[in-house]
Amino acid sequence: MTTNEQLFARAQAVIPGGVNSPVRAFRAVGGTPRFISRAHGAYIWDAEDKRYIDYIGSWGPMILGHGHPAVLEAVQKALLEGFSYGAPTAREIELAEAIIAQVPSVEQVRLVSSGTEAGMSALRLARGVTGRSKIVKFEGCYHGHADALLVKAGSGLATFGHPTSAGVPAEVVQHTLVLEYNNVEQLEETFAAQGDEIACVMLEAIAGNMNFVRASVPFVTKLRELCSKHGALLIFDEVMTGFRVALGGAQSVYAKLIPGFKPDMSVFGKVIGGGMPLAAFGGSREVMKQLAPLGPVYQAGTLSGNPVATACGLATLAEITKPGFYEALAAKTQKMVQGIAEAGREAGVPIVTDCEGGMFGFFFANALPHNYNEVMATDKERFNRFFHGMLDRGVYLAPAMYEAGFVSAAHTDADLAATKAAALEALRG
């Protein structure tokens, strides 16, 4: 049989690092990545036919679990009708309507093929609409790998950031300000000094790229207030949280806590494609009309709104908009993190957890972190040992402590119980 190790060696000969997206290489946790051969429901199987309970779900999209019958049927039907036309289809309208129906801040959307593309395009549109260059992002938030967004905080307060990747010229990120997540004071100082030059602020309101960290209500309230006051656009990056933490995304969670709250633009991906390459960005009609062919901001894509991807997304949205879907998913997710927390208590290991809808995080720490530095101060060695302990016992968690996890509708009580039992063994072992 082909083993993971053999595949990894072969892969490394022809693909840089053996993977097509870095985190898959297990660099953070060490060891050999598992090459996945098939998936069904809540499970994935590797090249050695070992089964794992899957808490990655393709990093979020597989909210129904793998191979949901209704989604499979829709995709098979779409395939027979053609793979791609490069011309508009009715399904693109249906998907746009389905997204808009759930997210009141969005009046129009444009479909693209990846979250990176959506975030990059939203940024260009925000700059085009405002006629300003500066953008604000927060340390620990990930918005795809566009040049202007691959930036880490500079040394001083509100200085411009430094590129986090080679190949990104300093001039390209000279307009990107990187601030500390949840730091209201720094936000106020930055806007006081340069608010009228800021095109937009991009935020993961429930950040899933530094494990799981919520923006505080005072922070989001202040952000909304300052953006409105200074004419900057507030962009919610909901690539991970959209249709995942709730039908209306993270913004609907904050709208319940902050009366009348709405971002100006939103970016989607992951769940809206149901596992196919599909993403979107949207906002008010006023903002979106600045896009080509109506307006001066250019954006395009050969495979944008792909007919198979939109069929997959639509079939997925049809299932998750059924009454009670999120209540059931949230209950499973809570049970999952409770199991991890209880295992921690029983093993005498401090673990804190949080979750919203079908997204969760856990930390080897005594209190939940509020920003990137606090996340990085949690026990990484312990996480890495735990990760491998769980993997050995057939539970597939994200292979890095700075990634969120995902529960699907296909996870059963037995899966959650098995996960807790594995966690207890892994922590004691």
Ligand SMILES: *Cc1c(COP(=O)(O)O)cnc(C)c1O
């Ligand atoms: C995954 C992700 C992206 C990038 O999406 P890709 O489809 O991987 O390009 C952007 N923003 C957030 C919040 C994400 O989680």
